[in-house]
Amino acid sequence: MIQRLLLSSQPKRIPSNNTSIDLKVIRPVLQHTISAYLVKINLGIFSVQQPTYKEYHLHFDTASKMIWLQCEDCAKPGNMCFEQNGVPYPNSRSISYVPLPCNEHLLCIPDECIGPHCSYIAEYDEGSYSYGILAYETLQFESSHLRRGELVSVVIGCGLQNKMVEVTEEAGVFGMSWGTHSFVNQVTEHSQGRFSYCLPPLTSDGFQQASTVLRFGSDTPRITGLHRLSIREYDDQPPYYVDLQDISINGRRLNIPSAYFARTGPNKGGCIIDTGTSFTFISRPAYHILKQQMMQHLATADSSLQIGRSRRHLDLCYRRNPPFKGYNHLPTVTLHFAGGANLVLQRDIAFIVWESNRGREIVCMGISTTEEDDVSVIGAQSQANHVFIFNLPARVLYFGPRNCARNP
Numbered sequence: 001m002i003q004r005l006l007l008s009s010q011p012k013r014i015p016s017n018n019t020s021i022d023l024k025v026i027r028p029v030l031q032h033t034i035s036a037y038l039v040k041i042n043l044g045i046f047s048v049q050q051p052t053y054k055e056y057h058l059h060f061d062t063a064s065k066m067i068w069l070q071c072e073d074c075a076k077p078g079n080m081c082f083e084q085n086g087v088p089y090p091n092s093r094s095i096s097y098v099p100l101p102c103n104e105h106l107l108c109i110p111d112e113c114i115g116p117h118c119s120y121i122a123e124y125d126e127g128s129y130s131y132g133i134l135a136y137e138t139l140q141f142e143s144s145h146l147r148r149g150e151l152v153s154v155v156i157g158c159g160l161q162n163k164m165v166e167v168t169e170e171a172g173v174f175g176m177s178w179g180t181h182s183f184v185n186q187v188t189e190h191s192q193g194r195f196s197y198c199l200p201p202l203t204s205d206g207f208q209q210a211s212t213v214l215r216f217g218s219d220t221p222r223i224t225g226l227h228r229l230s231i232r233e234y235d236d237q238p239p240y241y242v243d244l245q246d247i248s249i250n251g252r253r254l255n256i257p258s259a260y261f262a263r264t265g266p267n268k269g270g271c272i273i274d275t276g277t278s279f280t281f282i283s284r285p286a287y288h289i290l291k292q293q294m295m296q297h298l299a300t301a302d303s304s305l306q307i308g309r310s311r312r313h314l315d316l317c318y319r320r321n322p323p324f325k326g327y328n329h330l331p332t333v334t335l336h337f338a339g340g341a342n343l344v345l346q347r348d349i350a351f352i353v354w355e356s357n358r359g360r361e362i363v364c365m366g367i368s369t370t371e372e373d374d375v376s377v378i379g380a381q382s383q384a385n386h387v388f389i390f391n392l393p394a395r396v397l398y399f400g401p402r403n404c405a406r407n408p
Helices: 002-007 205-209 284-301
Strands: 029-032 037-043 054-061 067-070 117-123 129-141 150-163 172-175 194-198 227-230 240-242 244-249 263-265 271-273 280-282 317-320 333-337 342-345 351-355 361-365 367-369 376-378 386-391 396-401
Touching: 037 172, 054 067, 067 129, 150 172, 244 284, 280 284, 284 367
Parallel strands: 054 172, 067 150, 271 376, 280 367
Antiparallel strands: 029 037, 037 054, 037 129, 067 172, 117 129, 129 150, 194 386, 227 396, 240 271, 244 333, 280 376, 317 361, 333 342, 351 361, 386 396
């Protein structure tokens, strides 16, 4: 499980009012692979079949700008599919699939077309991409009404040429960012630009028994005592930027210069909240300080830890011979934000611990250095066991510790 997680941990306009129902009750289910959280969607209307829809799982990504998945024509000569669970979406058989005519819809990108239809391209830093047609399609979700699902019509990307660099099980991406093609912004009339989630840890064995959902609008939880954090948008970029200021180890401030986390130019620096990235990555100068201080702390806290080799994207790793200690003697890590908001990573969130096939215990810090442009990324594992409530019109994020298995 840990090895698969390591293999998959690379850091990754006008709303439509054509929405068929009140989204107060829509609760998309979040499931997981070893490395990511997936939104389960029931897509399309296939009138002669039971069930009348096709089920797919899309990568839940707060840093992506749109919803897309592979469609059947990716298998045609000259196009490209990546491997996924099940087959690409048979869009030609869905009676609710309606491609957008070129340059005739507000969500079309001007003069970007494939034949008579509007087109899109979604590109990601690690080299993944999707290129295809924009179309209206019907999504069906579980809801608070136990006897039936709820339907909504939104614009999605129907991927014809697609590539996923990392190991994957999803059929595409469920974008939830600032972008106007994202799900939350397409349905803003009903969601009021608000959504919430609470993620159990990726590495928790108990996650498979846990159930969690996305919530929208008035269905988002009303919880007191949460931290309040401003979220920013830069240069029409999709991600939610936050003002990270410093880091602590077991409550001891490291006094990292806040400039190391600051945005310094287009696509340069800054810190984003990103459920689409497994682990947390911070800027190189900040990480150098954190790594040195963490090594000093662990040398004193647990002499049985021996420095080991890096594990793919995890840079600081140790090995330990039996008897194994698990998370004992490991510290908490706290991320300090502007305005006094603190995200406390408990030791089972801040570290990844597993037994190797050589009979040793491997301990890795779940924070590493960013590889490009010094953009810091607070990934999904670091967000685990906290509730996050986004209010996009107010540009505010509320968060606080919770047991996410209880599905707040």
